[in-house]
Amino acid sequence: MLWLSCVDETAPALPAAWLIATDAQPANLPERSALRRSLACKVLARQFGLPDAAVEIGHEPAGRPLILAPQGSGLHLSLATRSGLVAIALAPRPVGVDVEQVAPASEPPLAMLHPEERRWLASLPASARPETFAQLWSAKEAYVKALGIGFARAPESFAVRLDGAGRFVVDGARNGGPAxxxxxxxxxxxxxxxxxxxxxxxxA
Structure with a gap:
């Protein structure tokens, strides 16, 4: 799995995720959607060796993005935007990506978490909770995006564990064992x- 950071970078192998920092400050959902679609088209065009105009992105009825053109790639796509940071994930199987802003001045909304996550966060120093919550929440969002259902599955119904080494595990995952x-x-x-x-x- 690769993390990339520029629209002009191509992944030598998939899965891969691009995290593209921008100066944009989209004010609403349509602006965020336009920003991530625009950058995703550029990333996919570079990856496929095509002009930008040859790439088209659509959505399933539930909102999951689809590669409409070029046809027949067989690849799965996930997109996210938060505070000007755009995330684009590409993989041969269902994929989810998410980005969340760390909010140091805010107390994490513990009621939205699984009881195990709440207990873990409560055990941490207050200064560590905003960063940890942002990581937990981004992992939960990425997982339900990969399922294609969003938070039709309640966020408190499954637990995410961070291993401290850049990985996470979803307990109570669907589609087999832990994800x-x-x-x-x-x-x-x-x-x-x-x-x-x-x-x-x-x-799938």
């Missing part, structure tokens, strides 16, 4: 701290 993915901290174009997570499922 695992990758998490990291990065910066956006305004140099705010961000958490990013990426997961590929073994089955």
């Amino acid at each position: 695992s993915g990758f998490v990291r901290l990065t910066k956006n174009g305004g140099h705010e701290s961000m958490a990013a997570a990426f997961i590929v499922l073994d089955q």
Whole structure:
């Protein structure tokens, strides 16, 4: 699995995720959607060796992005945007990616987490909770995106465990045994701290 950081970088192998820091400050959902689609088209065009205009991205009814053109790639796509940071994930199997801003001044909304996650966060020093919560939440979002259902599955119904070495495990995962993915901290174009997570499922 590869983390890349520029629209002009191509992945020598998949799965891969691009985390692209921008100076953009999209104010609403349509602006965020336009930003991530624009950059995703550029990334996919470079990856496929095509002009930007040859790439088209659509969506399933539930919102999961689809590669409409070029046809027949057989690849799965996931997109996310937060505070100007755009995440793009590409894989041969169902994939999810998410980015979340670390909010040091805010107390994490513990009620939205699984009881195990709440207990773990409560055991940490207060200064460590915002960063850890952002990593947990990005992992949870990435997982339900890979499932293609979003938070139709309640976030408190499954637990994420961080291993401290850039990986996470989803307990109570669907599609077989525990699912695992990758998490990291990065910066956006305004140099705010961000958490990013990426997961590929073994089955559709």
